[in-house]
Amino acid sequence: MAARGCGGAWRRGWQRGRALSGPAPGPFPRGRRAVACNARGGAVPAGKSGLASWVPVVGLEIHAQISSNSKLFSGSQVQFAAPPNSLVSFFDASLPGTLPVLNRRCVEAAVMTGLALNCSINKKSLFDRKHYFYADLPAGYQITQQRVPLAVNGSLSYSLCTGNKMSQMVKKTVRIKQIQLEQDSGKSLHDDTRSQTLVDLNRAGVGLMEVVMEPDMCCGDEAAAAVRELQLILQTLGSSQAVMAEGQLRVDANVSVHHPGEPYGVRTEVKNINSIRFLAKAVDYEIQRQIEELENGGTILNETRAFDSKLGCTVPMRDKEGKQDYRFMPEPNLPPLILYDAKSLPANMNHQQVINIDWIHERLPDLPSVKREKLVEQYGILPEHSFALLNEDGLAEFYENVLKQTRMKPKRVIGWVLNDLLSYLKQHSLTVKESPVSSFLLADLLNLLEKKEISSTAAKQVLAELWKGEGKTPLEIVKEQKLQLLQDQKELEQICQAVIDRQENE
């Protein structure tokens, strides 16, 4: 059966018993992506048992830490590294007699995010308590929005690179079920040697936006691409810095498999995914594990599993056994959150107490997808190019800065930025900000090339020299290495004549 590569991985499903020029039949090797997506987007890898195919289903729950000065319900500071328990107020420590007070900035961040994801913003949303016991949750409950969240029914469009050279871009969409505001918990440091847990409440009470994505994805690559796009959107809005390495963006994946036409299978929840790359691996591993388990006659437990990045596999999580009963109840200390728009704006209210959805909508910055389109339109570059420009922090600005300082055509400059500059940065693990070659230097070099003072090959040589960051200008390097193209007719004639003379003498 024909199957288009999902993320460019596999081109066809394979079936046992048929003569195929492909890998030998048998269980899929661990870690290998063996999932292909068909034209409709549902993955159809064939199992080793023969013709039965599997449809993986992937949904995501993403927690993004809100970029704000203070916490969701208290005035303690939000900061990544600080002495333990120094950014904790009496409310955060859940001391009796304290009450939550909602931070306006957190609400605005969630509204911006909801609007950017095409959601309906609920003008009235409610807060609830979600109860469970854990040392880093001093109150014994988390304040969240379970009944009526702030935003619902949105969508996120993202692009997937497919095709032979990953040069074709396929547009996909995932539905956003809801976005809700909730508190973060503190941090637990497990000390196994002394059989104890050390608790730091600095993070307890920090505002989170939980973004729930419907199970519209089918493999690791789709999940990774969707999360990457969400990350870029959040960073563009400024509602979250969304740096996964600092725990500002956490992703839990819900994975299940079923046969086409049958109901969804039992799903597992995969946690402890620390990067977008690991997200793709974890999802693909879990899909594989479930397929193998079911084909061997086993069953899938509705459990929570952790991703072990060193081993590249998922393992059951100890502390989360059994189904949790969170005993949700309304948060009695918070009235409903009311949001307004231009029509419903109350006349006599203190404007500091009013959040106007329309006002926020008007001030949304250009989202990545819009920026990409503008780059393509303005400069005539390909969609893959603008995708690559926005995928690297600061690269789009770098490109536009070069264009401002050179007459070389944008379509020619893009090659230098994406191929030469970016590959060098990647090789040396540098960000655009850390580049030893500034946009000014690159533009200078490209100008020499544009004016035909040097050849393309020479330009590459000069660039290699510029990477050393010794402070020389392109022109200085050209002169040092005698790379100038000769334009003088007479000089060229003399050289040619000399060559011809030498030939005659031999």
Added chain:
Amino acid sequence: QKVSVEVLDHLEHLALVDFRDSEGVERLQKAIEFADQLHEVNTDGVEPLDSVLEDRCLYLREDDVTEGNCTKELLENAREKVEEYFVAPPGNIPLPKLEERDTFLQGS
């Protein structure tokens, strides 16, 4: 209907309450019966009231840092501490199963 032993056991696990004796269970039973009176009222199409504050304005605070930096005071409450961390057991210690714990419910 009486509340079953399974439900009582479940509640003890979830909420870490201890029904201790028949009086405790009876009190729970009476509380449920009291709340059941709500069923006598036809609430079709009526939104439940979860707080008398529902018409109040939810106050919005400006995003300023106004609290924190009271590590010493907070740690005064801790029975055990290591440097400036609170100390807790290594994980949740679940209540032993009904058969294995010394509870009034066992006899029911």
